[in-house]
Amino acid sequence: MNKSIKDNIRVAIQGFSGSFHEKAAQHYFNETLSFVYCNTFSEVVKASEDSELSDGGLMAIENSIAGTILPNYQLLRNSALSIVGEVYLQIGQQLMALPGQTISDIKEIHSHHMAIKQCEEFLKKHPNIKLVETEDTALSAKKIKNEHLKGVAAIAGEQAAKIYDLEIIAPNIETVKNNFTRFLVINPEQRDNHEANKASLLFSLVHEPKSLSDVLITIGEYDFNISKIQSFPIIEQEWSYYFVVDIEFDEIKELYNLIEELKHKTSSLRLLGSYKKGITI
Incomplete structure (x- = not known):
């Protein structure tokens, strides 16, 4: 990502201050950042493509659960963006509410459907x-603080509780403890x-035996x-699919040799990106 002498790196993410996306970006870049907060992943892609808005973006692609x-993947396929890095974040979900409450006081729990x-x-x-x-x-955590919602709790990360002055009333409530998002x-x-x-x-294939x-x-x-x-569907063609394959290698020149060979075995082929294998935080 580009960084000028005067400005911080501007990273587009889905979510708001205190989100897991923000935490992942902070760990990946390990620098002073400014964030472009987006409501949807589609907005993240658009902001990442616009150099006036950001220097790139970070978005979730899979969760271990x-x-x-x-x-x-559809958004990436339809964009001109490249993958230049990755990071794996262990997800710890906390139940938080306004200070002084217990679980017996809670009537509603608000959160993203994946966290639920x-x-x-x-x-x-x-x-x-x-x-x-x-x-x-x-x-969800921000709304509880701003509207002073008693009897309402949020499921979010520990960082959100600190930012919005909420009290964790039930820690680490995720079902599977080795819960990671890439x-x-x-x-x-x-x-x-x-x-x-x-x-x-990213590639597509002709409908022939043994093509995959x-x-x-x-x-x-x-x-x-x-x-x-x-695999994910090619929307323009019923019952046809794109495939994404992640591969790990030692020599990048061998990657380019592979790509040249695969051009003759696929109907379309694109390198979404080459990058350093991500660490887990």
């Missing part, structure tokens, strides 16, 4: 509490990265590790 966010899903076992123990889906975890760092410019050891390829297996066999012949394979 909830799975892949398929619409985000990640806390199903805890929520089953409190069937009388109404669940309200919102657009963002941190925004975030992609996206940018209009794909630069050569000498540290790159991972890449994401031929691609996977070719990747295997290069001794690359396939860390993910994902």
Whole structure:
């Protein structure tokens, strides 16, 4: 991402101050940042493409419990953005409310649908509490503070509780403790990265026997590790699919050799990005 001498890096993210996206970006860049807060992932992509608004963006692509966010692959496919990095964030969900309350005071719990899903076992123990889906975890916490909502709790990250002066009344309520979200760092410019050891390829195939297996066999012949394979529909063609394959490698020149070979085995092929394999925080 570009950074001028005077300005901070401007990162477009989905969510608001105190969100998991914000935390992931802070850890990835480890620099002073300014954020472009977006309501939707579509807005993140648009802001990331506009150099007047941002220097790029960061968005979630999959969760170890909830799975892949398929619409985000569609957004990447329809954009000119490249993946230039990734980071894995361990997700700890906290139940928070205005200070002085306990779980017995809570009548409603507000949060993003994915956060609610990640806390199903805890929520089953409190069937009388109404669940309200919102657009963002941190925004739910912010609303409680701004509107001084007693009897209402939010599921969000610990950072949100600190920012909005809320009290955590039930910590770490996620069902599965090894709960991780993978975030992609996206940018209009794909630069050569000498540290790159991972890449994401997007391709489509003709409807012929063994077309997919031929691609996977070719990747295997290069001794690359396939860390993910994902299909999603080609909206313009019924029952046709794009595939995204994440591969890990040692030499980037071998990646380009593979791409040249795969051009003859696919009907369309695009390098979504080459980047350094992400760390877990």
